[in-house]
Amino acid sequence: MPGAGPAVEVDGLIKRFGDVEAVRGIGFAVRPGETFGFLGPNGAGKSTTINMLCTLLRPSGGTARVAGHDVVAERDAVRRNIGLVFQDPTLDGYLSGEQNLRFHAELYGVPRSATSARIAQVLTMVGLWERRGDRVQTYSGGMKRRLEIARGLLHSPRVLFLDEPTVGLDPQTRSSIWEYIRQLKEAEEITIFMTTHYMDEAEYCDRIAIMEKGEIVALDTPGALKAGVGKDRVRIETADDEAAITALRDGFGLEAVVSEGAVAFAVASGEAFVPRLFAELGVPIRSVSVSRPSLDDVFMSFTGTTIRDAEAGASDHMRMMMRIARR
Numbered sequence: 354m355p356g357a358g359p360a361v362e363v364d365g366l367i368k369r370f371g372d373v374e375a376v377r378g379i380g381f382a383v384r385p386g387e388t389f390g391f392l393g394p395n396g397a398g399k400s401t402t403i404n405m406l407c408t409l410l411r412p413s414g415g416t417a418r419v420a421g422h423d424v425v426a427e428r429d430a431v432r433r434n435i436g437l438v439f440q441d442p443t444l445d446g447y448l449s450g451e452q453n454l455r456f457h458a459e460l461y462g463v464p465r466s467a468t469s470a471r472i473a474q475v476l477t478m479v480g481l482w483e484r485r486g487d488r489v490q491t492y493s494g495g496m497k498r499r500l501e502i503a504r505g506l507l508h509s510p511r512v513l514f515l516d517e518p519t520v521g522l523d524p525q526t527r528s529s530i531w532e533y534i535r536q537l538k539e540a541e542e543i544t545i546f547m548t549t550h551y552m553d554e555a556e557y558c559d560r561i562a563i564m565e566k567g568e569i570v571a572l573d574t575p576g577a578l579k580a581g582v583g584k585d586r587v588r589i590e591t592a593d594d595e596a597a598i599t600a601l602r603d604g605f606g607l608e609a610v611v612s613e614g615a616v617a618f619a620v621a622s623g624e625a626f627v628p629r630l631f632a633e634l635g636v637p638i639r640s641v642s643v644s645r646p647s648l649d650d651v652f653m654s655f656t657g658t659t660i661r662d663a664e665a666g667a668s669d670h671m672r673m674m675m676r677i678a679r680r
């Protein structure tokens with residue numbers, strides 16, 4: 354990488370699809386060696402951004418440099434320096450794990466003399482060395498994803514892009530993928546740029562950018578973002594959620610929303626607030642829970658909704674559009 358500049362540097366980046374402005378002039382820089390997470394609900398513009406950084410989509414405006422190279426003017430140089438692990442699997446099921454990697458090594462011009470050793474190294478890193486001779490179609494979902502990560506690393510990229518690396522995997526496999534990513538960071542000097550909509554995974558990142566409707570609405574370390582919320586999260590189950598929301602607004606000046614079956618709001622010193630709530634709300638409370646700010650709360654404080662509700666909203670919208678389309 355030329356000099357010690359940022360691994361990824363984005364300035365005023367825009368992508369339009371017809372009338373839809375999917376990415377609206379975003380800017381940020383990622384340091385070499387950093388694990389940088391892009392977080393946001395479906396349709397926020399995460400994949401569009403990553404695709405521009407990987408040179409798979411041409412920006413409509415602004416600039417982006419990856420490993421020191423411009424994604425438009427120096428496309429080949431960018432491609433040589435990046436590894437990709439995308440949502441859609443692109444492995445050949447009829448080939449063995451090792452054959453898939455050999456094919457990729459040739460494609461990327463990994464020197465013949467170095468190929469076998471490098472394949473052994475990456476397969477061992479992701480725990481697939483023993484299964485290297487088996488056809489990929491016999492692998493589990495988690496093994497396939499690990500093989501894709503190994504493949505993304507094969508040509509020793511400076512920046513590894515992971516688009517939803519654990520989507521569709523069970524929690525145990527997700528955490529093992531993260532274990533491999535952690536080991537990888539120790540073994541190789543690499544910058545990781547990933548997208549996710551799992552809040553718990555964003556915790557593993559050094560810094561995260563929260564993206565919504567094509568814009569970055571927050572960018573910091575997970576700790577700083579949570580500290581910035583400065584409020585605890587209170588959830589109450591009530592006999593009448595609408596009445597509770599009104600009472601919270603009129604009696605306490607608090608804005609509450611119904612989220613996942615409970616009335617949720619944020620307040621400083623949540624535990625101290627609970628006795629007052631019981632005494633003064635005037636609506637029967639069935640249960641109450643208080644929690645410290647999580648990344649969900651960070652998301653809520655910047656977007657006014659939880660990521661799950663935002664996604665549920667997006668799928669409701671999709672269902673509605675499909676109903677309209679069927680008419």
Ligand SMILES: Nc1ncnc2c1ncn2[C@@H]1O[C@H](COP(=O)(O)OP(=O)(O)OP(=O)(O)O)[C@@H](O)[C@H]1O
Pocket residue numbers: 370373374375393394395396397398399400401402550
């Ligand atoms: N090729 C395309 N043509 C038209 N619109 C597109 C295209 N690709 C993406 N979009 C639109 O751009 C917006 C951002 O989509 P994008 O896939 O980047 O979101 P995302 O945050 O990655 O979501 P997901 O988590 O579902 O992948 C959406 O409104 C989407 O419909």
